[in-house]
Amino acid sequence: MSDFKDFIGSDKGPQCPRTYILALTDTLNVVSGKWKLPIIAALLRGVSRFKDLLDSTEKITPRMLSKELKELEMNSIVERKVYNQTPVLIEYRLTKSGKDIANVIDSMIDWGLVHRTQVIKKLPESLS
Amino acid sequence: MSDFKDFIGSDKGPQCPRTYILALTDTLNVVSGKWKLPIIAALLRGVSRFKDLLDSTEKITPRMLSKELKELEMNSIVERKVYNQTPVLIEYRLTKSGKDIANVIDSMIDWGLVHRTQVIKKLPESLS
DNA sequence: ATGTTCAGTATACAAAAATATACTGATATT
DNA sequence: AATATCAGTATATTTTTGTATACTGAACAT
Numbered sequence: 001m002s003d004f005k006d007f008i009g010s011d012k013g014p015q016c017p018r019t020y021i022l023a024l025t026d027t028l029n030v031v032s033g034k035w036k037l038p039i040i041a042a043l044l045r046g047v048s049r050f051k052d053l054l055d056s057t058e059k060i061t062p063r064m065l066s067k068e069l070k071e072l073e074m075n076s077i078v079e080r081k082v083y084n085q086t087p088v089l090i091e092y093r094l095t096k097s098g099k100d101i102a103n104v105i106d107s108m109i110d111w112g113l114v115h116r117t118q119v120i121k122k123l124p125e126s127l128s
Numbered sequence: 129m130s131d132f133k134d135f136i137g138s139d140k141g142p143q144c145p146r147t148y149i150l151a152l153t154d155t156l157n158v159v160s161g162k163w164k165l166p167i168i169a170a171l172l173r174g175v176s177r178f179k180d181l182l183d184s185t186e187k188i189t190p191r192m193l194s195k196e197l198k199e200l201e202m203n204s205i206v207e208r209k210v211y212n213q214t215p216v217l218i219e220y221r222l223t224k225s226g227k228d229i230a231n232v233i234d235s236m237i238d239w240g241l242v243h244r245t246q247v248i249k250k251l252p253e254s255l256s
Numbered sequence: 257a258t259g260t261t262c263a264g265t266a267t268a269c270a271a272a273a274a275t276a277t278a279c280t281g282a283t284a285t286t
Numbered sequence: 287a288a289t290a291t292c293a294g295t296a297t298a299t300t301t302t303t304g305t306a307t308a309c310t311g312a313a314c315a316t
Binding site: 001002003004005008016019020022023024025026027028031032037041042044045076095096097100101102103104105106107108109110111112113114115116118119122 | 129130131132133136144147148150151152153154155156159160165169170172173204223224225228229230231232233234235236237238239240241242243244246247250
Binding site: 033034035059061063064067086087088 | 303304305306307312313314
């Protein structure tokens with residue numbers, strides 16, 4: 001298990017390995033932005049076609065969906081499969097990494113839940 | 129432990145509880161953007177003054193540092209303490225939640241490291 | 257032949273995030 | 287009196303990210 005606290009780097013002491021920074025940046029690219037997580041959520045529950053992703057991701061435009069799916073595909077989070085049926089069927093599926101990102105999301109939710117209880121605990125009675 | 133996969137919501141089935149979405153959004157607000165994590169990293173290794181944060185966070189401008197610190201303070205990630213010495217001393221310190229975010233970062237690094245090995249594994253010999 | 261579905265693309269625009277550059281005001285130092 | 291440090295603020299601009307609206311082209315279906 002990596003320990004960020006030991007590796008964030010300082011003038012004297014161990015520097016954060018470059019591989020850690022790259023790994024962290026990769027992850028940020030997958031969870032940042034307005035649409036990546038909603039799309040991944042839909043894919044996790046089995047939605048796989050462009051049209052269905054459009055419908056189940058509220059208010060996203062086809063332009064954004066297309067752009068985000070391309071980025072996710074380039075980053076090996078999503079695989080695009082073309083079935084040469086008629087009409088053509090195109091399926092987007094999460095890769096192993098794509099499914100695994102759920103662990104990161106879980107840890108984000110966990111932090112957020114604890115954080116909220118800690119913030120509320122410190123609130124003056126009158127406000128809570 | 130929360131399990132995002134069970135709660136992302138679908139038309140038929142359990143919906144993702146609103147509190148989970150709020151918790152996730154809180155976390156994203158802390159890790160997203162260009163400067164929050166570099167600043168938190170500096171705070172984690174004990175840097176606490178505006179000037180020192182400016183120097184140890186490469187290329188950030190005072191405007192951005194000021195803005196980010198205000199946001200982190202509003203979100204109870206950072207506490208600002210004013211010591212009425214002369215010259216005035218102002219210290220920024222991580223709260224409990226602020227320190228705990230290191231766990232999320234660890235899980236992000238872990239995912240990123242595994243992801244990279246998985247991507248390389250699938251690369252054709254000629255490229256790796 | 258007209259309309260419908262699927263899987264997008266094209267063009268223009270608006271909003272949000274980040275940068276560049278200069279400045280302030282209080283106190284202390286030389 | 288001039289200079290330096292600390293902790294920022296002010297104004298303008300650029301870059302990045304996201305939105306709006308309309309359109310395309312292939313293959314059926316009526």
